[in-house]
Structure formats: C-alpha cells, structure tokens
Amino acid sequence: MVNNCELARNGKRLLVKGRTVKVVDKREEQTDGGARVVESERLLSRICTLDLQSGDIETLEGEEKLKPSFADWIEPLAQAVRERFRPLYDFALPEDLARVFAGLSRDRALPGRKESGLFPAQAHAAAAVLERFRQGGRFAVLVGEMGVGKTTAALAVGAGLHARKNARAGRPQPFLAVVMCPTHLTAKWKRETQEVWPGARAEVIESAAQLAQFARRALLSPGTPRVAVISKEMAKLGPGWKPACQVHRYDHSEAYRCPDCGSEITDGADVPIRNPDYLQHKPRRCAAWGAPLWQYTRRFEKDRNPRWPIGDFLARRFRGRIDLFISDEVHQNKSQSTDQGYAFGSLIQAARHTLALTGTIFGGTASSVFFLWHRLGDTQVRGRYRWDEVQRWIEHYGVLETITEEKESNNNYGAYTANKRVSRRAREIPGVSPALVPLLLNSTIFVRLADLGYKLPPYREIPILLDMDENQARDYTRLDDALQEAVRDDHRLLSAWLQATLGRPNACWRDEEVTTPDGETLYLAPALPDDTLYPKEAWLVKHCRHEADHGRKVLVYLRQTGTRDIQPRLSTILERAGLRVLRQNVDPSRREEWVRSEAPRCDVLLCNPRLVETGLDLLDFPRMIFYETGLWPIFDKRDGVG
Numbered sequence: 168m169v170n171n172c173e174l175a176r177n178g179k180r181l182l183v184k185g186r187t188v189k190v191v192d193k194r195e196e197q198t199d200g201g202a203r204v205v206e207s208e209r210l211l212s213r214i215c216t217l218d219l220q221s222g223d224i225e226t227l228e229g230e231e232k233l234k235p236s237f238a239d240w241i242e243p244l245a246q247a248v249r250e251r252f253r254p255l256y257d258f259a260l261p262e263d264l265a266r267v268f269a270g271l272s273r274d275r276a277l278p279g280r281k282e283s284g285l286f287p288a289q290a291h292a293a294a295a296v297l298e299r300f301r302q303g304g305r306f307a308v309l310v311g312e313m314g315v316g317k318t319t320a321a322l323a324v325g326a327g328l329h330a331r332k333n334a335r336a337g338r339p340q341p342f343l344a345v346v347m348c349p350t351h352l353t354a355k356w357k358r359e360t361q362e363v364w365p366g367a368r369a370e371v372i373e374s375a376a377q378l379a380q381f382a383r384r385a386l387l388s389p390g391t392p393r394v395a396v397i398s399k400e401m402a403k404l405g406p407g408w409k410p411a412c413q414v415h416r417y418d419h420s421e422a423y424r425c426p427d428c429g430s431e432i433t434d435g436a437d438v439p440i441r442n443p444d445y446l447q448h449k450p451r452r453c454a455a456w457g458a459p460l461w462q463y464t465r466r467f468e469k470d471r472n473p474r475w476p477i478g479d480f481l482a483r484r485f486r487g488r489i490d491l492f493i494s495d496e497v498h499q500n501k502s503q504s505t506d507q508g509y510a511f512g513s514l515i516q517a518a519r520h521t522l523a524l525t526g527t528i529f530g531g532t533a534s535s536v537f538f539l540w541h542r543l544g545d546t547q548v549r550g551r552y553r554w555d556e557v558q559r560w561i562e563h564y565g566v567l568e569t570i571t572e573e574k575e576s577n578n579n580y581g582a583y584t585a586n587k588r589v590s591r592r593a594r595e596i597p598g599v600s601p602a603l604v605p606l607l608l609n610s611t612i613f614v615r616l617a618d619l620g621y622k623l624p625p626y627r628e629i630p631i632l633l634d635m636d637e638n639q640a641r642d643y644t645r646l647d648d649a650l651q652e653a654v655r656d657d658h659r660l661l662s663a664w665l666q667a668t669l670g671r672p673n674a675c676w677r678d679e680e681v682t683t684p685d686g687e688t689l690y691l692a693p694a695l696p697d698d699t700l701y702p703k704e705a706w707l708v709k710h711c712r713h714e715a716d717h718g719r720k721v722l723v724y725l726r727q728t729g730t731r732d733i734q735p736r737l738s739t740i741l742e743r744a745g746l747r748v749l750r751q752n753v754d755p756s757r758r759e760e761w762v763r764s765e766a767p768r769c770d771v772l773l774c775n776p777r778l779v780e781t782g783l784d785l786l787d788f789p790r791m792i793f794y795e796t797g798l799w800p801i802f803d804k805r806d807g808v809g
Contacts, residue, residue, distance in 0.1 A: 172251070173219070174243040181240075185214035187601050189566070204571040210598055252608060255302060256295035264294050267330045271323055272363045280621065285323060288618040289316050293323035295612050296522060300328070304610060306521040306543045308497070310528045311614040317524045318356065320614070321346075321493050322363045322394075324522055328491055329392045342392035343385040343488065345481065347514060348495035350398040351758035356495070360394050369394040373401060375475040382485055399499065402478040402510040410446035411462040427458035478510030482517040492518035498525045503538050503557070512542045528611070531597040533565030536607070547606055566598030624789070633702050638695055639675050646671055649690045650681060659684055669726070673703065673795055674733050700740065707737070707794065708744045714790050715746055715770040722788035726795040728775040737773060737794075746770045762787075 174181045189208045196203045212233060215226045227233050237244065260268075268290045276283045285293075296307040311317045329342040346356050353371045360369035372378045372395050385393035412432060413424040423432045423440050432440045433454050440446070450461040463475075481489065492514045494500065500511040515521050521543060529535055537560045540548045552560050561567065571591045616623060635643060650664040660683060667681045671692065676699070679692035700708070711721050727733045738748045749769040766772070766787040776793075 172247045174240055174247060176240060176243050180219040182217040182219055183214060184217075185212065187212050201573045203573075206569045206571075207596065208566045208568065208598070210566065210600055212601070252605075254295075255609075256291070256298045258291055260290060260294050263330065263334065264290075264297065264327050267326050268293070268323055270365060271326060272319060273365070275362055277621065285319065286316065286619045286621070288614055288620070289320045289323065292320045292612050292614050293327060296320075296324045297327045297331075299610065300520050301331075305519070306515070306523065306545075306610060308523045308525070308528065308543070308607075308611045309614065310525055310611060312616045313526050314616055315614045315619060317526075317614075318359050318495070319363050321495075321522055321524055322360060322367075325367075325392065325394070325491050325493075326364050328520065332490065339389040341386045341389045342490050343382055343485075344392070344394045344491040344493065345489050345514060345518065346394060346396045346493045346495060347399055347402050347478075347511065348396065349499070350400055352495060353396050353398050354757075355759050356394075356396045360396075364392070364394075366390075367392045367394055369396055371396045371398075372477065375477055375480040378477055378480065379484065382488070386488065397477055399507050399510070402476065402507070402514065408450060408461045409464045410443070410460060412446060412460055425453040425455065425458055425460065428453060428456045430455040432460065476506075476510060476513075478513040478517075482513040486517045487519065489514075489518040490520065492521045494521065494523045496525060497523035497539065498527055498530065498535070500542070501530065501535050501539050508538065508542065515542060515544065528607075529599060531599075532595050533561050533563075533599050533603060534595055536603075537561075540607070543610075545606075545610065547609075561595050564600045564603040566596050567593050568596045569593045631706065633706055635672060636699075636702055639672065639701055642675055642692060642695060643668070643671055646679070646681075646690060646692050653689055657683075660689065663689065669795075670731060674727065674731065675701065676736065697736075703794075704737070704740055707792070708740060708746075710792070711741060711746055711771050712744050719790055720766065720769065720788045721771045721790045721792060722785060723771060723773050723792045723794050724776045725773060726775065734773050741771055748773065750774065 170183070170185055172183055174183060187210050190211050192207045192209060194205050194207075196205065211228060212230065213226070213228045214233060215224065217224050225236075227236055268285050272284050274283065292309060292311070296309065299307045309317055309320060311320070325342070325344045329340070332340045332342060348356055357369040357371055360367055368391055370377075370381055370393070372381065378395060378397075381393065381395055385391075385395075411426055413426055413429070415422040415424060420441055421443075423443070423446070424430060425432060430453060432446075432451075434440060434445065437454070445451075446460060450459065452459055494511060494514070497511075500508050502508050523539075523543065528539075534557055537548070537552070537557050541552070541554060569591065570593075571589055573589050634640075647664075647668055650660065650667060654660050654664050663681050663683070667679065667690075671679055675692075675695045676697040678694045679690075680688055681690040681692075683689050707723070711723075714721050723737070725733060725737075734750050738750060741748045747769045748771045749765055750773045762772075762785065772788060
C-alpha cells in the first residue's frame with residue numbers, strides 16, 4: 168500500500184519499496200507406509216528503505232524486524248496511505264443527511280449516556296455507505312465489532328435513501344427494504360426498525376403470499392417506508408422438486424423425452440437414458456436446448472409445506488423495485504453452492520442497492536471472501552476471476568500446503584513402466600496476503616467499539632488450568648494411547664480420536680464407545696462414578712456460586728449439547744448448589760424474546776456458542792465461561808464474546 172513512496176520525519180527522508188512474498192517451509196516425515204513431504208507456504212513482508220541523504224540502503228524482513236524499525240514512522244506511513252487512497256467520504260456529514268439522522272433513534276438511550284439518537288460513528292458509517300451509493304456503487308459492506316450498532320446504522324442508510332428518493336421526485340415516494348437475517352434475529356430487526364426509524368413499518372415475512380401483499384402495500388403507500396424481515400431459512404427453502412419428462416413406452420423398453428422440445432434425453436456421452444433413476448439424483452437439463460427436466464412440487468401434504476423460496480420469488484416478481492437489500496451476518500453466505508448462498512445472490516439481483524453487515528468478514532482464509540465479493544458484484548473481482556477460479560484466487564492471495572506421499576507397497580508401481588507412484592494434494596491453510604486489502608477497501612466500511620466514544624466496562628480473558636483427578640487422568644490416558652495407536656495404522660480415524668479426546672474429560676461419568684467409519688467398535692471406555700464431583704465441575708460450581716452471591720449472571724458455553732449432551736448433568740450439579748439454571752431449547756424465532764423474559768429469573772445460562780453467534784443481545788450476563796474448548800470456527804469465537 169505504501170510501495171515506492173517517500174516518507175519524511177524530523178528532517179530525515181526515506182524512499183520505501185516493499186512487497187509481500189511467499190516462502191515455502193519444507194519438512195519430511197516418515198510414516199508407517201512410506202515417506203511424506205509437507206511444503207507449507209507462509210507470507211513474508213519484505214521492505215527496502217533508501218536514506219535519501221546518506222544513501223544507506225536497509226532491507227527488513229519479517230514482523231519482528233519491521234515493527235521496531237517503523238515504530239517512529241507510524242504517522243508518516245498513515246499520511247502516505249491517506250494520500251494514496253483518497254476516501255469516498257471525508258467525515259463532512261451532508262446537511263440533508265444530518266436532518267434525517269437527527270430524527271432517528273430519538274427514544275433510545277444507553278445506560279450512562281444522557282443524550283439519545285445516533286452515535287456520531289453510526290451516522291458517519293451510514294453517510295459513507297450512502298456516498299458510495301450516490302457515486303454509483305450498488306453494494307457496500309459494513310464490518311463492525313459486536314455492539315457498534317450495525318442494525319441502527321443500516322436503518323439509517325434506509326432512511327437516508329428514502330429521503331433522497333423523495334427529494335429527487337419532489338414528493339413522497341414508496342420505499343421497500345428487505346432484510347435477510349438468521350431466524351433468531353427476525354423479531355429483533357422488527358423491534359429495532361420501529362424504535363430507530365419513526366414512521367417505518369416492519370413485518371416478519373413467513374411466506375411468499377404474505378410478502379407479495381406486504382410489497383404491494385409498500386408500493387401503494389408512498390408516505391410509509393416498509394421493511395420486510397425474512398429469515399435466511401425462509402429465503403432459501405423451496406417446496407421440493409421432481410423430474411419432468413415425457414415417457415414413451417415400447418414393447419421392451421421406455422424412452423424419456425424433453426417436455427419442451429421432444430428430444431430424447433441422453434447423458435453426457437449422447438447415450439439415450441433408459442433408467443429413470445438418472446433423473447432422480449439431481450435436477451438436469453435437456454442436452455439439446457437446455458430446458459429444465461425438473462419442476463417444483465410439494466413433497467409433503469399441502470397444509471404442512473406451503474412454501475416457496477422467497478429469494479427466488481423476489482428476484483422474479485419484484486426485480487428493480489426493492490430499494491435496499493440488507494444482508495445481516497453476511498459471512499454465513501460465504502460458501503460457493505449452498506441454498507442460502509443462492510438466495511443471497513437472488514436478492515442482490517432483485518435490489519437496487521445492497522448493504523452487507525458482519526462482524527467478521529474474514530474466516531482466516533482468502534477463499535472466505537471470494538464467493539461473497541463475486542456474488543455482491545464487485546467489478547474488480549469479477550473482471551479478474553471467473554466464478555470457478557477460486558483456486559487461482561487462493562494462489563494469488565491465500566496460503567497453500569502441499570503434501571506429497573510415497574508409499575512402500577507392491578501395488579504402488581506401474582505395471583508396465585515400473586515407475587513409482589506418488590500422491591500429491593494441496594489444501595488451503597489460514598493466511599491472507601495484504602495485497603487483498605486494496606480490493607476490498609473501495610466497498611468496505613470498518614467500525615470499532617472505540618469509535619463510538621462510549622466508555623465500556625473492562626474486558627479480560629483469563630485461562631484457567633485444572634488437573635484431572637487420578638482416576639480421570641488414568642482413564643483419559645488409556646483412551647488417548649489406544650486411539651493414537653489406531654490412528655498410526657489408519658489416518659481415517661483421526662477425527663474419531665480428536666472428538667473422543669476433546670469430549671472425554673467432561674463426560675467421563677458415562678460409557679464412551681469410539682467406532683470406525685465402518686461402524687466397528689474401536690475402543691470402549693467404561694463410565695467412571697457419576698456421584699463424584701470432578702475438578703472442572705467443582706470449579707464451575709464454586710465460580711458460579713461466587714458470581715451469584717455478588718449479583719452477576721454467568722453464561723456457560725458448551726460444545727456437547729446434541730446427542731452427547733452434558734447439559735443435564737451440569738444443570739443438576741449447579742442446582743444442587745442453589746443456583747437457578749436455564750438451558751436454551753426454544754425455537755430460534757423466539758430465542759431473543761425468551762432470553763429477555765427468562766434472564767431475570769436465572770443465575771446461569773447453559774448453551775452452545777453457535778446459538779448466540781449472530782447478533783443476540785446478552786447484556787444481562789457479564790461473565791462468560793467457555794467450559795469446553797475445541798476447534799471452534801473463528802466466527803463462533805469472536806461472536807461468542809461479543
């Protein structure tokens with residue numbers, strides 16, 4: 168970003184040239200079946216400086232050398248970045264937006280803050296999005312830490328768009344916004360729309376018919392902006408499908424023909440299809456004209472499944488008439504080929520403007536943003552990379568690890584040439600090149616909690632290390648030794664070893680059967696006494712009791728909450744200590760309401776962090792405990808403490 172720039176400080180002038188390069192770390196490993204070579208890429212920043220007075224040249228590599236060397240050059244570097252990358256918005260709030268924003272969120276106030284209304288940071292973030300839209304951008308991404316008020320800022324964008332639409336026409340205009348969010352946030356979006364945006368009407372949409380009626384009212388009532396709130400599940404779920412073809416029966420066989428053009432249906436090799444199962448596995452198209460060989464159908468009784476994918480419905484019926492599409496928690500749409508991703512893409516095409524909200528845009532890898540930016544319609548990304556070129560994108564901006572294996576086996580040599588066979592595979596590993604940042608800057612706004620200027624309570628993360636008791640440690644060691652021995656012989660068992668060893672310390676009071684992918688019993692760990700309070704459980708009881716005595720509620724995050732649920736045992740142990748315990752087991756659409764109503768009547772809330780990873784307000788719980796550690800996705804870790 169500051170390559171080939173001149174910096175000046177205290178009379179000293181430097182010419183800076185630098186880049187980030189990939190270097191490969193290579194290691195060799197011996198396995199029971201042969202040899203393995205692992206080549207891991209890593210990113211290395213390399214900067215060369217030329218002192219324009221003395222002529223001295225210095226080359227620096229690596230973060231440990233760059234940080235101290237440039238510690239005194241932070242301000243000149245920042246100035247160079249500002250000059251090279253002129254922002255679209257310079258924090259001069261336009262008068263028309265200032266008048267609109269002054270009327271928003273007037274009846275909401277935070278504890279310790281006397282005035283109501285938008286925070287200046289929220290107003291500037293909304294104004295920056297609107298400036299990008301004014302200059303022709305069709306989408307923007309608002310990346311904000313948990314608690315900065317992304318919902319409020321997004322609604323301010325809607326209010327600003329509506330006001331400017333009215334001003335251009337010289338009279339009130341209809342305004343329709345569509346919000347797609349996780350199911351447990353639909354009620355929150357409806358409530359906050361009515362609190363933040365005076366005069367706006369919000370409604371949670373449950374069906375295509377309801378949406379059609381709501382949209383028609385929006386188009387026929389220009390004085391009232393309307394916001395349709397749709398869960399991501401309702402946006403993607405369809406009625407189901409079945410094959411569609413004409414069947415021609417002959418004496419000893421059947422022929423299948425396209426219902427549109429009448430051509431005989433063939434496979435990829437132009438061989439006529441005789442088995443109807445060919446059309447059952449996935450939706451197919453006619454090889455002659457591309458007509459669909461499938462149709463939508465209700466796969467259950469009509470009264471149980473009266474649904475249509477709302478994203479597809481909006482793209483077909485209301486394309487160009489949706490003024491603003493807001494995608495909350497947009498990082499959940501990062502995958503290439505999911506129904507949720509397709510619904511996200513359909514709504515982008517249907518809307519005039521799109522605003523994406525997230526607290527964690529990067530999932531640690533370069534590929535985590537590729538399909539998002541491609542669907543959003545970024546011209547730079549689409550101009551350089553096709554939809555199917557994610558591997559080339561990773562090669563340019565990500566980090567790869569390549570594993571080459573040679574196995575000593577009689578079957579590992581060519582039958583005719585006697586050449587040794589080797590297997591080679593590459594996978595993406597965490598790491599993102601700084602060269603990716605300029606691609607995202609023109610469409611992305613970043614907001615931090617510190618930008619609000621609001622004094623927050625102190626936050627600390629404290630790791631607690633506990634030893635298992637003697638029986639528990641012996642049981643764990645036997646399990647670990649047995650499974651590691653099995654993994655050496657069959658790497659497919661690595662996942663079984665990982666899950667068993669992660670979960671066993673917290674569930675040693677029950678039998679543990681570890682099985683192979685084929686269903687065979689690999690190891691059976693007998694249950695330890697369930698009337699014993701194990702060290703981790705004893706610490707949890709003591710800590711929660713202490714917090715309750717001081718009037719503080721505790722949120723306990725657990726990993727094993729499904730088929731291996733440990734919540735009942737922990738709930739019983741905590742209740743025996745006189746604590747009031749709640750477990751989250753309500754429908755996602757009622758989750759926020761349930762927490763708000765039940766929190767005053769509990770001391771401890773047990774739940775999986777995935778239930779609260781997106782947008783749920785848990786202000787009543789100042790203490791959080793990750794009771795179980797594991798391979799938490801980076802999004803869950805960040806959102807869990809938000």
